Amino acid sequence: MRSGASEPSEPHASAEAVRHAVEAAWRMESAQLIATLARLTGDLSAAEDLAHDALVAALESWPTTGLPDNPGAWLTTTARRRALDALRRRPVLDRVHAEIARQSAPPDPTDAIHDDLDDAVGDDLLGLVFATCHPVLSTEARVALTLRVLGGLTTDEIARAFLAPVPTIAQRIVRAKKTLREAGVGFKVPRAAELPGRLADVLRVVYLVFNEGYTATAGETWARPALCDDALRLGRVLEGLMPDEPEVHGLAALMEIQASRLAARVGPDGEPVLLLDQDRTRWDALLVRRGLAALARGVELAGGAPGPYLLQAAIAACHARAHRADDTDWAEIAALYATLATVQPSPVVELNRAVAVGFAEGPAAGLALADALRQSGALDGYHLLEAVRGDLLDKLGRADEARAAFEAAADGTRNERERAILRDRAASA
Numbered sequence: 001m002r003s004g005a006s007e008p009s010e011p012h013a014s015a016e017a018v019r020h021a022v023e024a025a026w027r028m029e030s031a032q033l034i035a036t037l038a039r040l041t042g043d044l045s046a047a048e049d050l051a052h053d054a055l056v057a058a059l060e061s062w063p064t065t066g067l068p069d070n071p072g073a074w075l076t077t078t079a080r081r082r083a084l085d086a087l088r089r090r091p092v093l094d095r096v097h098a099e100i101a102r103q104s105a106p107p108d109p110t111d112a113i114h115d116d117l118d119d120a121v122g123d124d125l126l127g128l129v130f131a132t133c134h135p136v137l138s139t140e141a142r143v144a145l146t147l148r149v150l151g152g153l154t155t156d157e158i159a160r161a162f163l164a165p166v167p168t169i170a171q172r173i174v175r176a177k178k179t180l181r182e183a184g185v186g187f188k189v190p191r192a193a194e195l196p197g198r199l200a201d202v203l204r205v206v207y208l209v210f211n212e213g214y215t216a217t218a219g220e221t222w223a224r225p226a227l228c229d230d231a232l233r234l235g236r237v238l239e240g241l242m243p244d245e246p247e248v249h250g251l252a253a254l255m256e257i258q259a260s261r262l263a264a265r266v267g268p269d270g271e272p273v274l275l276l277d278q279d280r281t282r283w284d285a286l287l288v289r290r291g292l293a294a295l296a297r298g299v300e301l302a303g304g305a306p307g308p309y310l311l312q313a314a315i316a317a318c319h320a321r322a323h324r325a326d327d328t329d330w331a332e333i334a335a336l337y338a339t340l341a342t343v344q345p346s347p348v349v350e351l352n353r354a355v356a357v358g359f360a361e362g363p364a365a366g367l368a369l370a371d372a373l374r375q376s377g378a379l380d381g382y383h384l385l386e387a388v389r390g391d392l393l394d395k396l397g398r399a400d401e402a403r404a405a406f407e408a409a410a411d412g413t414r415n416e417r418e419r420a421i422l423r424d425r426a427a428s429a
Helices: 015-041 044-065 071-088 091-104 109-118 124-132 139-149 155-162 166-182 192-214 225-241 246-259 285-302 308-321 330-343 347-361 363-376 383-395 399-412 416-428
Strands: 008-010
Touching: 015 044, 015 071, 015 124, 015 225, 044 071, 044 124, 044 166, 124 139, 124 192, 124 225, 139 155, 139 166, 139 192, 155 166, 155 192, 192 225, 192 246, 225 246, 246 285, 246 308, 285 308, 308 330, 330 347, 347 363, 347 383, 363 383, 383 399, 383 416, 399 416
Parallel strands: none
Antiparallel strands: none
8 A cells, every 4th residue: 555645636525525535445455454554553543543533534524525535544644644644642662653654754775674573474464464453462363453553344234244143242352351441452464473372363364354355244235345345365475474284275275276266157237146057258367277286285284184274175176176056066065164164164065065965865854953053043033044944945845944944035135136146045045
């Protein structure tokens, strides 16, 4: 992100134009902006406040001065200046003042050498992911806080990822910030020796961000590709940072292969196109190759004991290798899900296994697994359980039950595009 503000290109912009520009800039730049400010100030809460102050300043200034050519750079420069003003009033932070001044000056080649020696991560955004995954917090608190601050996910979206009530997640995030503050934990990029202990949480955060981009929790769009791009970039940086970790390659492989389908997942009017209906010639062949190569590296490093991301990547690879939907090796996919269920037990994994078993062994076998999940209550409120049941019931010719299941699934989602599909399935059952 460039630090210099740009000249306005459209003086006296309308309020609506400013609002759209601010929303777009915040959506694209907020995570990187907070990460940069956190590194400069050493304080996550202060970084968030400064970033929001810059946002308010944009809303106040741009209607008069016009929209800048580079809104992200404008926000960054404004936030840095406000940080400098605040830090000047705090005599103990002369070092940070000097750092901000250094960031604004032309880079000194020797600085890069010192930075490389001192900073094991070398990426503000990824560095902050590691920092917010601090051992002083519980695992769930680390992940929730990082998703909120860096993933840009709303509390609702995080609650969906955790299958937890929204108030629970909101309290968890508030407590996490309080814990960091009371423990005196400031922003600090962990050293190389500290990275492995935080890796599992970091991988989880990156993939949850990717998932929200792949299928949006709410709103009128089926996907949020910018979030997928952010997660992919972080995954690739992780591969370079920790090349001997098989699960790092597994996550990268999984995201590369899934991202290869993004263009084919949406129709000309923005409507969702489900996996089996996609035009596979529109899948990005380069991303597929990158994903398969990362999978091969991870499998070699794992030495016959693949972890959950490698197993999920292997499932994605089964789809990627099938030139037609009818060529999909569902028996292999069902077997991989069964292994995944032992490595990382989860009701969502069991639901996905039910889908695969439904294709491999017939809809009755898949429905038996889905109904067992329903009876257990493990996925209460999870609309995709009813969507899966609706599909299996429809294949069995149980139209009334299928219709009811699809209606329940439609009522349970807050994504308008997904709701429309489920309503259509109910009508045609």
